[in-house]
Amino acid sequence: MADRYLRFTGTAPGRFLTRRLGLPQPEPLRRWSPEHPALPGPLLHLTAGKSGLDLAPVLARTGLTAGTGSPAAVVLDATEVRDVGALAEVHAALHPVVRSVAGSGRVVVLGAPLDADDHHQAAAQQALEGFTRSLGKEIGRGRTVNLVRLTDPAAAESTLRFLLSPKSAYVSGQVIEVGPAAPDADAPAVGALGVAVDPDRPLAGRTALVTGAARGIGEAVAETLARDGARVVVLDVPQAEADARRVAERLGGTALALDITAADAGRRMAEALPDGLDVLVHNAGVTRDRRLVNMPAERWSPVLEVNLASVLRSTDELLAAGTLKRGGRIVATASIAGIAGNAGQTNYGASKAGVVGLVRSLAPRALAEHGVTVNAVAPGFIETRMTAAVPLFIREAGRRMNSLAQGGLPADVAETTAWLAHPASGAVNGQVVRVCGQSLLGA
DSSP states (O other): OOHHHHHHHHHHHHHHHHHHEEEEEOOOOOOOOTOOOOOOOOOOESSSSSOOOOHHHHHHTTTOOSSSSOOOOOOOOOTTOOOOHHHHHHHHHHHTTGGSTTTEEEEEEEEEOTTTTTTTHHHHHHHHHHHHHHHHHHHHTTEEEEEEOOSSSGHHHHHHHHHHHHGTOHHHHHHHEEOOOOOTTTTEEEEEEEOOOOTTTTTTOOOEEEEEEHHHHHHHHHHHHHHTTTTTEEOOOOHHHHHHHHHHHHHHHHEEEEOOOOOOOOOOHHOOOTTOOEEEEEOOOOOOOOOGGGHHHHHHHHHIIIIHHHHHHHHHHHHTOOOOOEEEEEEEEEEEEEEEETTTTHHHHHHHHHHHHHHHHHHHHHHHHHHEEEEEEEESBOSSSHHHHHHHHHHHHHSSSTTSSSOOOHHHHHHHHHHHSSSGGGGGOOOEEEESSSSOOOO
16 A cells, blocks of 8 residues: 555645644655665765774675765774773764765664673673664664674675665664674675676575565565575465465466475475575464454464464474575564564564574574574564555554654565575574664564
8 A cells, every 4th residue: 555645745745744743754765676776875984993894895895985975875883982982982973974864875883792701892882772773763864774793894794785775775773793704604706506606696596485475575575585596486375376376487486385384394395395495484474463352262373373383393394304505594574563562463472572582592503503594584564465454543653653754665574584595694693683664662
């Protein structure tokens, strides 16, 4: 459903009226397209204090260059901020330039992991999180602000390329931990056949399976992974087989009609993938909303079974069978309802919080034992057929109660999933990234 309020505020009368009434004034977001793959404008690289990081080679590959005029993006290296006094340098660096950042621009603050042996450093670095989230809520004009904690700029290249591009339009106020280079760190440069990987098709030669992919967010994820070169297996329930086949045919992939709650679902997935799997996206989900006092067991159980139990079972079976290859990626779909809670969704919130627990527990073991990363995306209000059916005033509240004052698109979730699935994202593990425009609840 079209966001008529967003369109109205883009007109002269709309801007005048909403400004006089103090209403939100969302700015149309600049999203990725083949015609506009990069943000227009220069990159401004700043430093708070001294830094030993060599960011120049990585920043040079973001598609942005230094120049004059309103910056499309600002990167502030605050990795050497180690005490309260040094936080003044963060203020001194950003205070003069924030207003000049272009609409739909990016601010990325680089921090360091918290030092368990130095509580002054830990306090100062944790302060960057509060600073970043607060700036994200006030910067306006469709601009985003995120914090990346890192030690090795090379390991963070895919993350910085994503955050400094139109692909991250609806990701703001997030804190992303990037670990050391993963064992498959050479994957971006050399593919499975020993040839250089095309940066525009990083998933070429790789196979991705997306559950619940016949429509909505799952379809958008399948489209984006196929755009990036993956051979996509479109999995959905037998009742949606016709839609799944249409999506698969359009993307040059294959369809798999399967009830993921079936006891043999994991085995059947493995049998359908005799050559193995590189990317597993757990997107399938259902809702059966009702307040707990009015929720019978038959509304509780299906949600937990589809959204959580099936994810656990199939992941365990595909890992145990060796179907997921080394260097593989698992991306599960959580939700801000699982982080902040939502009235009428105790079942859904429980299932999605369970996904967060799965990611945090499994990620280090899956990487150590199988060479596979495990992450999650947590969508907020995304414009789908499901949200279009929400009552008007609730729908409008969902759209406006975030720092960007508008709903996201399925493509926003898909782009975030594609970043986590990227061969160069092996240092991103155990992360739950909210795709919610920095929701004012739970973010």
